[in-house]
Amino acid sequence: MDQDIANIHHDNGQLRTVSFQDGSSIAIDVLYADPIFKEHTSLPSSIGCKLTDKKRISITPDQQTSILGVYACGDCTSLMRSIAAAVASGNLTGP
Numbered sequence: 001m002d003q004d005i006a007n008i009h010h011d012n013g014q015l016r017t018v019s020f021q022d023g024s025s026i027a028i029d030v031l032y033a034d035p036i037f038k039e040h041t042s043l044p045s046s047i048g049c050k051l052t053d054k055k056r057i058s059i060t061p062d063q064q065t066s067i068l069g070v071y072a073c074g075d076c077t078s079l080m081r082s083i084a085a086a087v088a089s090g091n092l093t094g095p
């Protein structure tokens, strides 16, 4: 949904409809948020690493950033935020 939400309606916690600022509404069963992440450090962008549109460090399949020889792994590179995903990406990192 790209429209501005006005209200979320429910019956005893069961989602029913979302209404929008423009007056329209849709029936829903579930709702997922797509939050905008912000890193605690600006180090990657300060050294010139390209970021994705979701503000993750942009990487190749072997975890290289846009700077030759600089690699990144874990949460800063992925929307799949879990220890398993972070460890797995660490295993893939490097030449």
Ligand SMILES: Cc1cc2nc3c(=O)[nH]c(=O)nc-3n(C[C@H](O)[C@H](O)[C@H](O)COP(=O)(O)OP(=O)(O)OC[C@H]3O[C@@H](n4cnc5c(N)ncnc54)[C@H](O)[C@@H]3O)c2cc1C
Pocket (backbone or CB within 6 Å): 040, 041, 043, 073, 074, 075, 076, 080, 081, 082, 083, 084, 086
């Ligand atoms: C509240 C919460 C609950 C979670 N529960 C689970 C769970 O149950 N199971 C699960 O699998 N995952 C869980 N996660 C996600 C999991 O913690 C992360 O996916 C995982 O820790 C990512 O590891 P990482 O090494 O990429 O990043 P991090 O563990 O965040 O490590 C990054 C490190 O870099 C350091 N750092 C940052 N900036 C700088 C800087 N400028 N200089 C030096 N150091 C810096 C930070 O202090 C930190 O120690 C949870 C996360 C949160 C926030």
